[in-house]
Amino acid sequence: MLRRLDQFRQWHSLDEKRYCLVCGNLITGRQIQVAGGTRGNGPLRLNCPTERCNSIPMDWVLPTDEVLAKMERLAEEERKASALKPAAVTIGNGETVHTDKSHEHFVSRLRGLAFHLKRHAKLSPLVPAGLEPPGGSAG
Numbered sequence: 001m002l003r004r005l006d007q008f009r010q011w012h013s014l015d016e017k018r019y020c021l022v023c024g025n026l027i028t029g030r031q032i033q034v035a036g037g038t039r040g041n042g043p044l045r046l047n048c049p050t051e052r053c054n055s056i057p058m059d060w061v062l063p064t065d066e067v068l069a070k071m072e073r074l075a076e077e078e079r080k081a082s083a084l085k086p087a088a089v090t091i092g093n094g095e096t097v098h099t100d101k102s103h104e105h106f107v108s109r110l111r112g113l114a115f116h117l118k119r120h121a122k123l124s125p126l127v128p129a130g131l132e133p134p135g136g137s138a139g
Helices: 065-084 101-123
Strands: 017-020 026-028 033-035 045-047 088-090 096-098
Antiparallel strands (some): 017 026, 033 045, 088 096
């Protein structure tokens, strides 16, 4: 099923892993959800198994050593940050407010993704067809 529906990358096994650029999680072929079909809302499609993540195969990349190392650094930073921050804060009127760690986690992942994409954009700039300089290739 994965081989047929994922037109962006080859799958050799259900145990293969992919890194989801949307939610920042590693997922395996076994975890990927298949939705749709003749009896359920149109053609078959693949979705990320992470709750509230709407990514599709286009958003899943092979987890290179660089990506795995970056994920480990982010996880370590988050562990350190959560150990240093109080779970709840008392504000001026005596009310206790719990910190929103899910928002901080999302922002951290988003920064990491932006850094990753920015770096790759510098390494391989894309030039739309027809905009190459005369007499040679761009870049």
